[in-house]
Amino acid sequence: MRERMPGKMHQDETRCKAVILTTHFNGWHGIYFKLNSNNMPTKTKQKEKTKNIVALTGDQAASEAMRQIDPDVVAAYPITPQTEIVMNFSQFVDDGKVSTEMIHVESEHSAMSACVGSAVSGARTMTATSANGLALMWEIVYIAASTRLPIVMPVVNRALSAPINIHCDHSDSMGARDSGWIQIYCENAQEVYENVIVAVKVAEHKKILLPVMVCQDGFITSHGVEGIEIFPDDKVKKFIGEYKLEHTLIDVDNPVTYGPLDLQDFYFEHKRQQSEAMKNAITTIPEVLAEFNRTFGKSHDLIEEYRLNDAQIGIVALSSTVGTTKTVVDELRKEGLKVGLLKPRFFRPFPKERITKALAGLKAVAVLDRSESFSNEGGPLFTEIKAALYESAKRPLVTNYIYGLGGRDIFPEDIKKVYKDLEDIKKNGKVGSLVNYLGVRD
């Protein structure tokens, strides 16, 4: 058993020493405790103003959101570390807790293929995958986006082979960054739960109609237990609304053709439409998030800034590493260092304006990438942020750290080293090494 879950270090709810009851919640045999609005432990009989907090892993959080969404069809294939999502959801199906028709496909390629067949038929459709599974479904990942099908897919980030490795890095979903899917990266299991719900609404928005990947860090988030605030079923149901596709494949009275051969004279126009959908997404997602925030009392945004206002140096990171970094920021702030952190929640569409604005006031920025692009110019998050900054009148010096490949832990000491390097860059006014490898043995 791992002693520490770096991504779990900044969980205000889980810091509470709650009165823990073992109970049975929607099929979870787990730990169940309730907190009042001040996040203080309380007895469960006090119904008013209590949040429904349940101890769940990231995988369980994803499947719990799926239970509440109650999609018409789920087609999925198990792969570590996503397996628990498929297992949990199958249990919901077999216990009659959802009305979903589940397709236990024989591969991820067929999972996404069946999702395409289902989504064009007007069914709200979901799947989930990881790493090699995502790689196997690659061909159809593009087809789902290009056919403009609002499929939602939790992705439990895991390193791609070879050598085979079951632990976290972002090489799987980062490879799919140009597939036309919206990508959300989650800091913790609470965000996984919330983002899966958000994803349905985003994907099905008339101005968007694109599939969404909801990414969480394999094992770190997917298998770490957190206290998750679960919203009431009816509230979730009301928020996501009904899925209504205008032209469905199974409308036999109005026959349509999906997936034609599209040659030189129209293919480009269809791609142009896809670009437009992603442009619409960057302006429409904040509206969906505002509605989510109003409904559930949250504060989701395209990005999250952490103590960045007066910061001089900053880190940009995705997913669970953000939690670790927040702790380090707090520590360094106590020492008087003006450090901050930027967490893009959405990577597709790329929130360029927000990112460049958030970083404009900084002297030096380090971008942490949990995947390699092998371009020799840094990881995917870095190159995109660097490109975005090119058009900024005020832009910081930037450097890149590739870290955590194949599940290599990132420690507060590693993050501190990055901030120390940034201090040097700030002082010297230049970047020594553009692409650095953090936590690898020489």
Added chain:
Amino acid sequence: MAKKGWKDIPIGGLIEEAGTAKEYKTGSWRTFRPVIDKAKCINCLQCWMHCPDSCIKVKDSKMEGFDYDYCKGCGICASVCPVKCIKMKPDVKQ
């Protein structure tokens, strides 16, 4: 005719209407055209059953003729006709 731009076509490659291929006349492919001797025809509909292009017009279970808009002139109808009442003749283009 000007082709529609990206703002004016359905998304996702969807074709909203059924059977639009009818607008595409494949009859121009033809070099031989089938010609029927109605006097000999027994209306067995073998030609209809085996036409790859659905070009045999049938009305009230009777062979009515060919749809030259689409007939590609393969000659299968003539080949399967049990009474040999269909002949393939060089197609004279207008």
Added chain:
Amino acid sequence: MANIKELSKIPERLTSGHRLCSGCGASIAVRQVLMGTTSPVVTAAATGCLEVATTIYPYTAWAVPFIHNAFENVAATISGAETAYRALKKKGKITKDIKFVAFGGDGGTYDIGLQSLSGALERGHNFVYVCYDNEAYMNTGIQRSGATPTGASTTTAPAGKVSYGKPQIRKDLTAIVAAHHIPYAAQGCISHWNDLVTKSQKAFAIEGPAFLNVFSPCHRGWRYPQSDTIKIAKLAVETGFWPLIEFENGKWSFTYRPKERKPVVEFLKTQGRFKHLFKEENKPVLGRIQKDIDTHWNYLEKLTQATSA
């Protein structure tokens, strides 16, 4: 038994104006198979000749709902559509009774789509899968497939100075499908329309997966005059090259037996793809092909006897 005059009243599901080659066997197969039901149908096709030639944007030759997804996944795609249909029907969002049918060529079925097909059969979706078998990858230019018969010259297993074409035998896909113990599987041929339409009627009527392997000659790939498509299909049946068999609820049976099986050379000699086999040095291959056909026929005879009780 199907009545041709009655069948002619069923509206065409595949319209004219598609761009399959003149004399193509695939569209004949599609038309005959779709005569097997009067219910509303949702169709799907794997990437291949049928798909590209019938749906060149903005044109579609499908008068019924149609989806193409990719090459190897038509069975999975139709699984998704059929499941969505069940899900929405359960919720009262759709009320009609709909049939689902997937078409794939031999490349998309024998080879790259076999896993997807196997999965869909094992899961028991209510659909008909139709392989229009023209014995090679025709869409990409006549490359060998798992369905290409021994001795055929293709662009990737061409007859050459040291080769007589494809040395291997074609795989017995119908038997592989039957090994999933689905309710119905059959081999049909476009020259025997009554047999095929009857099989299609059974396939559509049955609850659960059904499979039709339909022999569909390709004059470009097989190199024969385009008017001979049906003639050659018929020879395949008469020589035992393509036996008309069915597997129904665990029992194998012949649905048609030639009075006397003609020698396979009668079939082979009609096509350019086998022309080289008639050279002196390749004569033993002709003998081998005949022997393989005889052996398989005897095997089928035993199979029908063994499962008839």
